[in-house]
Amino acid sequence: MMNNPSAPAITFEKVSRYFGEVKAVDQIDLEVIDGEFFSMLGPSGSGKTTCLRMIAGFDRPTSGQIHLYGRDVSSLPPYERDVNTVFQDYALFPHMNVGDNIAYGLMVKNVARQERTKHVDEMLELVQLSGFAGRKPSQLSGGQRQRVALARALINHPKVLLLDEPLGALDLKLRQQMQVELKTIQKRVGITFIFVTHDQEEAITMSDRIAVFNQGKIEQIGSPSDIYERPASSFVAGFVGTSNLVSGEIAKHSTGSEQTFSIRPEKIHIGSLSDTPHSDMISMDGVIRDVVYLGLFTRYLVEIEGGVDLVVVEQNLKSTSMDVLSAKGQKVRLSWHQDHISRVGG
């Protein structure tokens, strides 16, 4: 094959996918680096799953090209691509036991039975299901099915592993456990993972890099801290975590420019009106409108000039619930470091 090992794992060149009038994916350019854990994050209908399906070969781009390690795969059927998928509903074969499910990729390639059994055992060990080979998928829990699906996809040693919201059906505790485990497995096998999710926390926890999708376009690509600390657009600022957007006159008043900026709630400090903030701090006066005590944190809603509400989160280091709840109605001076704002344009 004409694979180039130094090329990016996946390259999108002006890839579009239209369903009639709907532009599910609209002129996307994208590069996924070899060996990274890459997440496609976005709300439903943002085009992330369509991108994944086009990489897998279940869907073809309306225009543009997709390269896998430098080789154009845009028009290859799924079974000719060195890519495997973990499906959202796992898609295990109900008529086969766990061992046969995992061995499926080798079986269709006519690998000898003995060889298959050996690889299946390795895979079962990797996903911590040794001894489960004889069970039927219907006898497994959700988390176990998930692991079988992962083992089945990894046995072919694909160049890229695609994961389509694989943790969506699991409960919170299991999901967090699987997040750690997926990351560990990815490091062990050294395969590029492309992970589709709508859960921003999941994306931030697991990824090396994240692409934030919105309406068929990529709003921003960057490391989790880039995305969180420096959102490139108001959509990213709002979708990833909570953010305060300040624009127009008020923005000009505090930063000297009318351009909209975002400031994260935890970066804002609440002080008294007598405070004189440091010269590299931006400050604003307001009234505490609402207080929500959350145990570890307290969330304040502070109304500043022009009737704009800012959300502020402070850790309850010294204060008790009595202290924070009595703060309602107080006049306060908010301040934050000028480096902590992110200009998001429009």
Next chain:
Amino acid sequence: MPSKSSDTRPGASWGLKLAAFGTLFFLHFPMWIIFLYTFTPDETTYTFPLPGFTTKWFGVALQRADLWRSLTLSLQVATVATIAALILGTFAAAAVYRSNFFGRESISFLLLLPIALPGIVTGIALRTAIGGLDIPFSFWTIVIGHATFCVVVVYNNVLARFRRTSATMIEASMDLGANSFQTFRHVVLPNIATALLAGGMLAFALSFDEVIVTTFTAGQQTTLPIWIFSQLSRPRDRPVTNVVATIVILITFLPIFIAQKISAGSSDTEGETK
């Protein structure tokens, strides 16, 4: 299926029980008559109680070459029609399930139509078509006639199974490196196997006792149901007919019973085979 251990539910009222047994009696009484008079020594009348008990009619039936010819023909027609129905019905179901072309629902409806139409309409339509095309009436015209309604049975069963199977399973198979043929052989076929078996048995049973369409599409051939029908004009042979009817009841009862067991069993376990 009625379970014997449903003691948590309140028992049915006497009226309801009576109605249920009444219906069962009404449905099955004629069959018991046939069964009973298989063993009568008196061939012309239906006297009760039986004037005696004999199994000689089984021997007589065995000797009748015309009966064996029709039985063989019926089995052959049913087998070929069932095979044709299995192939065509599966393809039709796959097409309707997998694609989303314009008029899909209408096609589904058109496929179901032959079983909803009165057999006499299907029969006359087939006869006109076969006559118009100058096709000689033969074994194959009977098969074609029977296939029209056998396809529907298979189609319905297989389509229902497709709708219950996860669509991503086929994608998963292709994703893991299986081409279309391998996917069909290792994933699709095992998942629809019981549906095919159930549909096939039902189709076989339908074809085996079909009279109306056969009357219009057969030439010189006499299938078993038609042979039985012709026996009505020969009262002296009545016990022989009864013997044949009893055998037919048994032959049709078994596959339908098994088919129902299979469909009922597999619906609980979501496409699990075995």
